[in-house]
Amino acid sequence: MYAENGRGAMAHLLLLAVFLPLCTQSQPVMSFPPLQLRRSIPYHLTCNVLDYGAIGDGLHLETTAIQAAIDGCASIGDGRLIFPAGQYLTGTVFLKSGVTLVVEKGAVILGSRLQKDYPAESKQWYVILAEGAERVGITGGGVIDGQALKFVERFEERKNVMVSWNITGDCLGDECRPRLVGFIGCRDVHVWDVKFSEPAYWCLHIVRCCDTSIHDISIHGDFNIPNNDGIDIEDSNNTLITRCHIDTGDDAICPKTYYGPLYNLTASDCWIRTKSSAVKLGSASWLEFRNLTFDNLTIVDSHRGLGLQIRDGGKVSDVTFSNIKISTRYYDPSWWGRAEPIYVTTCPRDSKSKAGLISNLQFINITAISENGIFLSGSTDSLLSNIRFTNVNLTYRRWTKYRDGLVDYRPGCRGLVNRSMAGIIMEHISDLDMVNINMRWHGNGLKGWDKPMDFTPSTINSIHFAGFQSEMCH
Known part of the structure; x- marks a missing residue:
């Protein structure tokens, strides 16, 4: 990310006013309401990704079908999108307001290893990305897998050398790989009872969000892959992390501030190796x-x-x-x-x-x-x-x-x-x-x-x- 690589303070100052956390729009930044764990989001309907053309064979790229399912579920109202057992290969899909992905046990969402399956802008390189959404979540007991080992250019004893997607020059070094899951500028985010496996870069990225609950998740990243952070919380307010198992090469729980302050974060009852x-x-x-x-x-x-x-x-x-x-x-x-x-x-x-x-x-x-x-x-x-x-x-x-x-x-x-x-x-x-x-x-x-x-x-x-x-x- 920007400040980690020290690309200069001027751009940071120009962008600061634009990217203040959403929480500050509705509550004073110094107000610290008690954080409460919610294990579910209210929903009115259930959708099934198979009804929108997904196959779940792990071979065919299913980005279009998965996105159609998300859009269809969001257009009807708050709903749960079911991924039954199977393997779903995808590039970036965009999670919409009111939709909870239910990745059931036996189901695996596989991130594509090909750059052409992701957006042109590196800031949107995620397998699953929510931008400006409300009442969104991921649950179900299944797995989201970034296939990190397929991004290794050279295996080394000290630290693996990774593939770089730096074609346009808008990313540097280890930024040039896709993250696994991101919530950017969101409110009322809930991630619980899901497994994250082999992120190629950062795993779970919370950016400028308000009221985020992360509970009972497990993260497993290859111990020799650089910058496969567990949970990165950036410029966000009111974040609760509980009962998580994080086993990864790079930083496990990592609050950061780039363009806005970070207030009111609690992390408890977690097991960590890094x-x-x-x-x-x-x-x-x-x-x-x-x-x-x-x-x-x-x-x-x-x-x-x-x-x-x-x-x-x-x-x-x-x-x-x-x-x-x-x-x-x-x-x-x-x-x-x-x-x-x-x-x-x-x-x-x-x-x-x-x-x-x-x-x-x-x-x-x-x-x-x-x-x-x-x-x-x-x-x-x-x-x-x-x-x-x-x-x-x-x-x-x-x-x-x-x-x-x-x-x-x-x-x-x-x-x-x-x-x-x-x-x-x-x-x-x-x-x-x-x-x-x-x-x-x-x-x-x-x-x-x-x-x-x-x-x-x-x-x-x-x-x-x-x-x-x-x-x-x-």
Whole structure:
């Protein structure tokens, strides 16, 4: 996407007024109504995709039949469009207001691997796309499959090299592949009880939406495919993510701000494994993030646990992480992350960017087993402020053979930097509270660790500790 690749601030500023979230048109951005889970959308009729000419053999392209079924269902009124058992090969289809796709168990919607089956504009490269729609959803217990392995140009041990559809020059690098499912400028979105498999690029993309519920879904992306993010929430308000299983190579739950703020997001009761960051705010971070809650997550074998990666001048505040179990390990350094259980950073992406502001973060009841320590880093002109850790149990040990002793500032900033490891590295922080912190150090594989805490006093203002313990264990 735009800000991730740093194509310049001028276009961003010109577009900002155009792309403000729809939610702001009807409610103040600072209003946070309680999020409520809805498992269904009211409907008046049921349609069947087979009645519109679909075959479901997985061989014939069925874009036209599926689109006709969506349009027909939408023209009659709020309805459910049934996909019975079978395989439905398609290019981009456009979901319309009032339509819920019911992909039944045994049914698979297959994304085409051919560029000619998708729209001319890369911004519409999705297998399923809703634009400006209301009361839309996907459910049914079936599968939506992006056929990612058919987009691999060359299989490599570190990271696969992917096909690029960059013909017109309007996309760069990994943007030049289709996403799986997108909701853009929508209201009242519900995605539940459905499986997403092998996205070629981002999997589930929520853009400038209001009132979105994502529940009981599973995402499986190939562990060696770059940028196959799980759930990307962009410039959206009032988002609820619950009971999801996300197993993918790139970031799992990833809020971003490009052209509008992001308010009122809750993610809870999810299981996550990723070769990148399980939760990542950013790196696209032009505008504000506020009132985000992450609770009761289980993060396993991931390259990074909880991350804030603010690079474009945006402001982050009032974020709570609670009741989270984390296991982080090293992977190849071509993937961002260095096994940090918690990673909070703000610094300019490049010479045209400025550091953002991060304040009022809480980490409560966190348990982690990790190959590296916590990394907290503001910048000289933008200190992290009002950060609180309460009841945090950290166990440090090594079990992979990847190189340690590197601090990861990417993207931008200082890149990868050699530095001795520590239980917590802190720089450019004001008002840090740590209450009931317990560090345990396994004797095997601790070469390279320097100290429990590493900070330069001149960069730190006001640290408070109560109940800090560090001990060796075997």
